[in-house]
Amino acid sequence: MKAEELRVGNWVKDIKKGYGFIEAIETNWVAACFNCGFGMGVYKILITEIEPIPLTEELLKKCGFQQRPIRNDSYSLCLQEFCIYRNKDTCHFELPNEYGGTGSYVEIKSLHQLQNLYFALTGEELEMNF
Secondary structure (H helix, E strand, O other): OOHHHOOOOOEEEEOOOEEEEEEEEOOOEEEEEEOEOOOEOEEEEEHHHEEOOEOOHHHHHHOOOEEEEEEOOEEEEEEOOEEEEEEOOOEEEEEEOOOOOEEEEEEOOEHHHHHHHHHHHHOOOOOOOO
């Protein structure tokens, strides 16, 4: 991971500490809260020691996304009007073109990418229910 991919509030994974959310970002390290409220706290961790959290259907549902069928092999998971399209191989956000159809798409592989995209398009933080 790179520092420029992250924002305060992004969720990441540390092999030793589990899931945590970022509270501060520097060039080579982040301060992240792991299991806050459960006896652990904020730790300063090198960026090379954290990993993205793979985006799964289970995680999308924990964020409040609900499934909507599209075709036989694909469906969307939507949170209000913000929809992530999923088939057996990929998870992506489609950018609509000016003619009302679908244009290009952005593949989303991790939770922090989804958080950043959601914030950029809605101006709101994506609620997490871990």
